[in-house]
Amino acid sequence: MDEMIVSLRNRRVLECRKLRQKKYRARSGKYLAEGLRLTEEAVRSGSAEALFFRESFGLISSAGADSGADSGGDAAAGSGAGRERRLLERAEAAGCQLWRIDDRVFASLAQTQSPQGVVALTRRRWTRLEDPDPAAGDAVWLVLDGIRDPGNLGTMIRTAWAAGAAGVLCLPDTADPYEGKCVRASMGGIFHIPVITDVTWEALRAYCVAGGLTLAMADAAAGALYYDVGWPARTALCIGGEAGGFAGIPREETAIQVRIPLERGAESLNAAVACGILLYEIRRGRGGVQAP
Amino acid sequence: MDEMIVSLRNRRVLECRKLRQKKYRARSGKYLAEGLRLTEEAVRSGSAEALFFRESFGLISSAGADSGADSGGDAAAGSGAGRERRLLERAEAAGCQLWRIDDRVFASLAQTQSPQGVVALTRRRWTRLEDPDPAAGDAVWLVLDGIRDPGNLGTMIRTAWAAGAAGVLCLPDTADPYEGKCVRASMGGIFHIPVITDVTWEALRAYCVAGGLTLAMADAAAGALYYDVGWPARTALCIGGEAGGFAGIPREETAIQVRIPLERGAESLNAAVACGILLYEIRRGRGGVQAP
Secondary structure (H helix, E strand, C coil): CCCECCCCCHHHHHHHHHHCHHHHHHHEEEEEEECHHHHHHHHHHHHHHEEEEEECCCCCCCCCCCCCCCCHHHHHHHHHHHHHHHHHHHHHHCCCEEEECCCCHHHHCCCCCCCCCCCEEEEEECCCCCCCCCCCCEEEEEEEEECHHHHHHHHHHHHHHHHHCCCCECCCCCCCCCHHHHHHHHHCCCCCEEEEEECCHHHHHHHHHHCCCCEEEEECCCCECCCCCCCCCCCCEEECCCCCCCCCHHHHHHHEEECCCCCCCCCCCCHHHHHHHHHHHHHHHCCCCCCC | EEEEEEEECHHHHHHHCCCCCCCHHHHEEEEEHHHHHHHHHHHHHHHEEEEEEECCCHHHCCCCCCCCCCCCCHHHHCCHHHHHHHHHHHHHHHHCCCEEEEEHHHHHHHHCCCCCCEEEEEEEECCCCCCCCCCCCEEEEEEEECCCCCCHHHHHHHHHHHHCCCCCCCCCCCCCCCCCCCCCCCCCCCCCCCCEEECCHHHHHHHHHHCCEEEEEEEECEEHHHEHHHCCCCCCEEEEECCEEECCCCCHCCEEEEEEECCCCCCCCCCCHHHHHHHHHHHCCCCCCCCC
């Protein structure tokens, strides 16, 4: 069922290791997803091209296979060799290449502190802004401008997925969503909804015009409270950076600005928390948002 | 204005360094807060007893004083020696002890990768469950049961502060909110609202009875959606662990269970994001929640 790789200089392993660098991810349209839960999602979504896994994977129960502070309910999915074998079977049925690799070679690929023994080589399904149609469906888009923390960024992609947003557009000053920590924090969301990078302000504006999307901005200085606004059926919600705010989107070009009220001297909310409050507020007005 | 400490074995420095351990924090009721923004909040809240700062602090402009992925708008507060001097002046006026220390000794205290040159020795203002009156005001309490990730925990305290919650009660299976990473993620919230640790289920139940608080639980398996519930004026909102769920609170003993809808196969939200959505939903029904 699977071939074994034993060399650190194996061509496929070298190719994977390069994907730790942003330029290779951008050039190839590929990225890595690590861990049992994430690779399961990658296979389920049809994004995984190949799985690399360590010598004992699927053969003997490995302790701690389900650890992780925010593993999203892995306990229910079972663990150990049985779960690992099911993953390999599903991956093979989906046409993924399977590569069993020497433990030392695997260690050269893994980026987490307690690797779970499996890494997926994953292909971006949407790479250009034109890929997802802005005009399809009753849609909310999340626009991120200047988000620097990969954990926050991944959490926002996870939230956008769960709230039914059509996709996520990242301006150039935003961290790379296809970097390992962000992919993990997205809990698989990045496989399921379009996440487009390096979207310039000009391209964003044209996209919103083409799709009839109203630009809305979360802004601590806004006069309107987020729950007093009539949210348009088609909205592009813009969230700015944790410290520096908006890097690319001019405030005066947005039709709606809203703030979340803060009590007793609090200066701000975590950007991912603010994003969640707003996405769910917009969603709520329409009983669920449709996928594009 | 300040004395200089040059010995790694100085009694005060040794005492501070011990506070990295949970048992010393619990025993003393003290903890450390690191960085410019946090020590400013600690002084402003009246929680800081002493500041320890490195040789050049307040004397020459230090580069990167305002760095940090989620520093909450520090850019607006200015930086460099002027801001540092203002902090020392306010701290002195508030009766804090000021200790300028040798850079090598400071490095032994700092826990962040890019220390900003100042650490506050901070006293818990509320240490026992009886300290904050459960019956005062029109209140929402946040109850955390099994939250393991210190970043998530701190973000929830920050959110509770901003949403106007009366305080945060942590069951024993929850991470220590007075640990450094959590204190930083709280962005100062931990100085401003009561955060009580090691609250047993029995003590929580008695506290809710005494204060007329209705127990509500966020539960992915609940039938009711969070926005279809009539939230009582006095609610104790319970959030369970990222992966393991509730460790101490029996579901059948809560009067309300709600879920946040998830679309297209998403399994869960980040716990801090879910917490924010729910706290702001409860707050919204009453045009702001009063402090106790």
